[in-house]
Amino acid sequence: MASQLQNRIVGSIILIALAVIILPELFDGQQVREQEQFAAMPIQPDADVVEKTVVLPTEDLGGTPIDLAPPKPLPDTVELTSDDAPQVSQAAETSSETPANKPAEPVTSDLSQPGYVVQLGAFSNAESVNALIRELKAKNFAAYSEKVQVNGKTLIRLLVGPALTEAELEQQLPELKKLTGLEGRVVRFEP
Template identity: 50%
Template sequence: MATALQNRIVGSVILIALAVIILPELLDGKPQQQREQFETMPLQPEVEVTAQEVKTIPAEEEFTPVQTPAETVEVTAVNAPTVSASAAEQLPPPDREPTDVSLAEPGWTIQLGVFSNPESVERLIATLTAKGYPAYSEKIQRNGRELTKLMVGPGLVQSELEAQLPALKKLTQLNGEVIRFEP
């Protein structure tokens, strides 16, 4: 029979063998696989494409701006600005060069003021059109009164109209504002 020393040596060898084989498996856990995170891209929706007609710019009488400015100055016959003949002759007509702008976008127009006296608006329109500016008027109702807006434009490029503001101020003494215009 085996001696006690032999039994202890065999037991120790078995325990060491188990520790070498099983212990690393227990401490490491399950092996993990590296997975890349990604999202699926949605399919392109099917869209029906239709041709659209090119819109023409209406005559000057048909212009209507989309929005009105928050602050408007009401000018009456008493405080309506007058245009001196010398100031009107000194200003060159506005430049009209073609630009690369999409006709699908809404345009811009200049609102010079809102007047209660339509005669002063007509005088200003005559002066502005004589200098080459496309001026027109528009009637509006505000607080039960009929007022007349003095408009110049429209144009497709906002910066071109903003460049005309100093010349218009010199000509009419009115602070204009560039606003959206959609026919």
Template identity: 45%
Template structure:
């Protein structure tokens, strides 16, 4: 009978010790938030261009007979066929001009599969959003962030969240972006 009492006492002491150690950590009142850091893309270094002396430039060789027989056709602007203008494609990442001032960015998710992120980036760009991916290193290996932006007005990006949800079925969040 003494061993049952001893077992109960030892078990009670262990539970009380765990409660004294763990409960203060749970109720310390500090919310745990994961803070993401963004790094600015470094500017391209200035490089001096040296002029090449005229003597070292190779002389133009004669063209082969097959190329000399090709005729060129000159067309005036009125006779030329119309050229379809393509929409300006967005860059893979924000340009240096966009990174000069703080703003806001939408993160739609972090994915392991790079191909699926690239597919989503193409879909978002086709819909007119400045989407790109950013590779980050985590404890589990490299991950791909799907990002839209940056933008200077938080409310404009928040207004885009429902449209982005329709396109991608992803719940995005707006984050502060510091260059």
């Protein structure tokens, strides 16, 4: 009995598989294949080529003459002795070892975009914030404070900046940490 049921199941599976494979081919009919029409490229037209000679003016046009002499070759190596070396003063040596932060040059950019500032922290003691601001200004940082309300408390945020680019302030973070011992973060500044 089980063999008849198995034979019927196997037979119906074979018929279904054949129907799935053969029937779509029968109902599709003739398949139409599109072929692109290639246009023949036209042959180059016959054109008369006219040669013209360029006549340079013989009179002086009043411009600055150009020296077409080749430049002198540079020496491969330069050897300096202690007598030939340039003299460096002590003041120049000490200033090169400890470069002072100079105010950044003004950047001409789109000023409608908000800038960035470094927030060094939020403190409740105004005296400590003022001392830090004096210390930062002595090192040519643009530092200032701002009062904010947080959970009903008045805190004073210590900020450095502003600057137009975030990368400019991120370069100052290690020096600010060394100077103040505070871990700063760059935040958006909207006046």
